[in-house]
Amino acid sequence: MKRGELLGSLEHIILLALARLDDGAHGMIVRREIEERTGRNISIGAVYATLERLEAKGYVSSFTGEPTPQRGGRAKRLFRVEAAGKRALQVSEQTIRSMKGGLKDRWRTI
Amino acid sequence: MRPSSPPTFACWLLESVLPDPYREAILGDLIEEFALRIEPASSFAASRWFWSQACRSVPSMIWCSIRSRDCLISMSIAMGVYISMSTLKLAADWMISKLVSPDPTMQVILAPIVFLTAAAIAGCVAARIRRGATIFLALMVTITVAVSIELKVCRIPVPWWYEFGFLTLGPLTVIITPRLFERLKQRRLKQQRAVT
Numbered sequence: 001m002k003r004g005e006l007l008g009s010l011e012h013i014i015l016l017a018l019a020r021l022d023d024g025a026h027g028m029i030v031r032r033e034i035e036e037r038t039g040r041n042i043s044i045g046a047v048y049a050t051l052e053r054l055e056a057k058g059y060v061s062s063f064t065g066e067p068t069p070q071r072g073g074r075a076k077r078l079f080r081v082e083a084a085g086k087r088a089l090q091v092s093e094q095t096i097r098s099m100k101g102g103l104k105d106r107w108r109t110i
Numbered sequence: 111m112r113p114s115s116p117p118t119f120a121c122w123l124l125e126s127v128l129p130d131p132y133r134e135a136i137l138g139d140l141i142e143e144f145a146l147r148i149e150p151a152s153s154f155a156a157s158r159w160f161w162s163q164a165c166r167s168v169p170s171m172i173w174c175s176i177r178s179r180d181c182l183i184s185m186s187i188a189m190g191v192y193i194s195m196s197t198l199k200l201a202a203d204w205m206i207s208k209l210v211s212p213d214p215t216m217q218v219i220l221a222p223i224v225f226l227t228a229a230a231i232a233g234c235v236a237a238r239i240r241r242g243a244t245i246f247l248a249l250m251v252t253i254t255v256a257v258s259i260e261l262k263v264c265r266i267p268v269p270w271w272y273e274f275g276f277l278t279l280g281p282l283t284v285i286i287t288p289r290l291f292e293r294l295k296q297r298r299l300k301q302q303r304a305v306t
Binding site for chain 2: 026027028043044045046048049052053067068070071072074075076077
């Protein structure tokens, strides 16, 4: 696995949140999903900065939605997970699983 | 600020600082969430949430913009505008000292007018090319004025508030003038639409 393919913790969480949501979730929905599931109150800026990084890596793609009056006439930016993103999630899960292997017994003794 | 609208200054801060591709998306998301929060909570709690999101989002987005080199483009535009406006200001200063009034007291009176006019024009030009460039331009103006005060460039003794005025009004003019023009333009467009 190349170094760039490793996911950072926030990248991992955001990719998982996007995978949980339907196709085309915007930043605030992702932020809310993370807050509800993990209790972590992250900023919308951090979410978009991470999504931008994931898009540059080809793990997610984005498209612009229609502007609505509820948003002050501003358009949504919707994101969806790409095949490369799903692969990166699998690799990350495998890496964590293999690193955790055999640790259960040790943790019991600590 | 209307009770149901998000904090104006926080919106302005985000509009000035956020890089182009994410400005609309982030502001729209925050406005939408603010409207949802204002119903169950008080407007104060919703405004506090908006402010906390705005303040915490700015560093992440600035870092993101530096990584994507968006920041460098804005900085280069600000530098270009700053150099051209400084040249124009120097020419105006020279003309005033030689042609209009060689009297030093008169120069002290005219200097802030020339400076603020140059700052207003520079702010409008920078904002027209790229909105994010005005922040860098304001920073450059602040640094230049602070250095000039420290090095005592002005040979004529002036009170402290005179220098303080340059230090505060200069950057503020750079930032506020393009916003004022934008507001006027929007109001005029609305009036035209109402007439038609």
